[in-house]
Amino acid sequence: MLWRPSPDSPTGPVQVAIVHxxxxxxxxxxxxxxxxxxxxxxxxxxxxxxxxxxxxxxxxPAGIQRYPVAGVPKQVHYWIARADDTxxxxxxxxxxxxxxxxxxxxxxxRLTQERDAALVAQSVAGLGDPPVVTSPLxxxxxxxxxxxxxxxxxxxxxxxxxxxxxxADRLAILLACYGVERVVSSNSLRCVGTVQPYxxxxxxxxxxxxxxxxxxxxxxxxTGASDAIAELLADPRPTVLCSHRPVLPAxxxxxxxLPPSPFGMQAPEDNPLSPxxxxxxxxxxxxxxxxxxxxxxxxVAAERHGP
Numbered sequence: 001m002l003w004r005p006s007p008d009s010p011t012g013p014v015q016v017a018i019v020h021x022x023x024x025x026x027x028x029x030x031x032x033x034x035x036x037x038x039x040x041x042x043x044x045x046x047x048x049x050x051x052x053x054x055x056x057x058x059x060x061p062a063g064i065q066r067y068p069v070a071g072v073p074k075q076v077h078y079w080i081a082r083a084d085d086t087x088x089x090x091x092x093x094x095x096x097x098x099x100x101x102x103x104x105x106x107x108x109x110r111l112t113q114e115r116d117a118a119l120v121a122q123s124v125a126g127l128g129d130p131p132v133v134t135s136p137l138x139x140x141x142x143x144x145x146x147x148x149x150x151x152x153x154x155x156x157x158x159x160x161x162x163x164x165x166x167x168a169d170r171l172a173i174l175l176a177c178y179g180v181e182r183v184v185s186s187n188s189l190r191c192v193g194t195v196q197p198y199x200x201x202x203x204x205x206x207x208x209x210x211x212x213x214x215x216x217x218x219x220x221x222x223t224g225a226s227d228a229i230a231e232l233l234a235d236p237r238p239t240v241l242c243s244h245r246p247v248l249p250a251x252x253x254x255x256x257x258l259p260p261s262p263f264g265m266q267a268p269e270d271n272p273l274s275p276x277x278x279x280x281x282x283x284x285x286x287x288x289x290x291x292x293x294x295x296x297x298x299x300v301a302a303e304r305h306g307p
Contacts, residue, residue, distance in 0.1 A: 001029055001062050001123050002054055004083035004101055013103045014124050017052055017083065018111060020098040026112035029119070030096075031076055039170070040077050041177040041305065048081065051096045053088055056081040057179030057238070060134045060282040060301040062123040063262040065115050077263065080123050082133050133284075134300060136178045137233060138240040139251055140278040143167035143307065145190040156215070160193045167276035167307040172198035174305065175240055178280065180204075182239040184232060186213040191242040194276070198240070212243040217250065226254035233297060236285060245272055255281060258302045265304045276307035 002017035018027050032047030034040065041058055048056050062078040083101070090099040102110065104124050108117035144164035151158045160168060175198040183199045184207045185191040191213075192206055199206045210216055211224035225243075229251045232239055243251060252258070252268050258281065268279055283297035 001078055001080050001120060002048060002052060002056065002083050003080065003124065004085070006103075015101040015103055016107045016120055016124065017054075017099060017101050018107055019051055019096045019100075021095065022097045023095070024112075027110045028112060029078070029116050030099075031078070039174060039305070039307075041174050044077070044079055044081075045177050052099050053090050054081075054084040055087070056084060058136075058177045061262045061303045063119060064264075065119065067115065078119060078123075080134075134282040135236050135284075135297075136180070136238050136280045136282055138175065138178065138180065138238075138278050138280050139229075139248065139255075140171070140194065140240055140242045141245055141248060141273040141275060142186075142188070142191040142194040142242055143171065143276040145275070156188050156213075159189050164190070164194070164275065168194045168197045170307045171195070171276060171278075172201050174307065176202065179238050180240045181237045182232075182235065183207065183242075184209050184212075184239060185242040186210070186244060186247075188213055188244070191244070195240060195242045209241070212241065212247050212251065214244045214246055217244070217247045225250040229254045233283070236283070236297070240278075248273060252279075255299070259299045261302045261304070263303050265302060268304070273304075274306065277305070279304045 004015050006013050006015060017030060019030055020027055030048050030051040032043065032051065034043040044058060045056055048054055059080040059082065062080050065076045067074055092098060104120060107120055111117045111120065143160050144167060145158055146161045148155065148158065171194065180198065180202070183195050183204050185195050187208045187210045195206055209228050211228040216224050225247050232241055233255065249269060273279070280303050281299050282301045284300050285297050
């Protein structure tokens with residue numbers, strides 16, 4: 001769901017994008033189908049660009065719609081995304097001939113499907129007044145590494161295997177969907193290798209955080225990982241932290257109870273993350289017209305994805 005503040009006033013009513021599809025002569029929210037092998041996150045970013053001209057960064061999840069189309073079950077995932085203020089005027093296509101930003105009451109009246117109107121009302125109610133952009137913190141388990149049995153050097157130097165390298169390449173696409181601006185990793189090569197493709201593409205430096213390594217965790221320094229996650233949680237920049245399965249429980253414990261996921265989510269403490277899998281917590285701060293201000297973050301939503 002693409003939104004923006006009123007162009008007349010940053011504190012004015014929220015507007016959302018609705019699109020007209022001439023094939024169906026209806027008004028709907030931007031959406032589309034995944035290409036073969038495409039991740040849902042990448043699909044969301046691509047479809048919004050194709051149907052509105054807005055290059056977006058994915059925000060908090062809004063929910064899932066499930067309904068039949070010609071007797072076939074259909075499932076659509078929605079995220080909240082701030083509009084791109086630099087996007088050009090929409091020229092129209094054969095698929096989407098009109099795209100408009102309209103106030104919430106007008107949007108809920110013009111949307112053809114009641115489920116779309118309900119999603120808009122529910123999502124915008126959580127944006128605050130004035131609207132606030134959330135910031136993601138991604139907790140990532142490193143991608144698939146070479147087996148310890150096959151590795152003869154130090155564990156810190158154990159690299160990703162071929163499957164893990166492919167996972168890291170896919171993760172680079174997904175982290176870009178969130179607009180990650182800070183890349184933090186354990187000092188283990190397998191963790192650095194997991195986030196390096198994204199860091200290289202985004203021209204970012206991988207920050208080494210030894211407190212979230214297996215070695216530091218195994219030394220019994222129980223506060224190291226907790227302190228590290230607390231520091232990252234307070235930084236408003238979109239951030240990814242790559243660590244190890246044995247350390248992840250301490251990281252999630254330090255986060256506290258995760259907020260409910262509009263997508264439904266297996267709790268990581270009940271079902272540990274697989275290699276390359278990650279949890280995203282979306283944070284918001286007290287706001288002003290200029291954006292984030294002083295004050296601790298609140299967690300408003302969470303989601304979990306594989307590479």
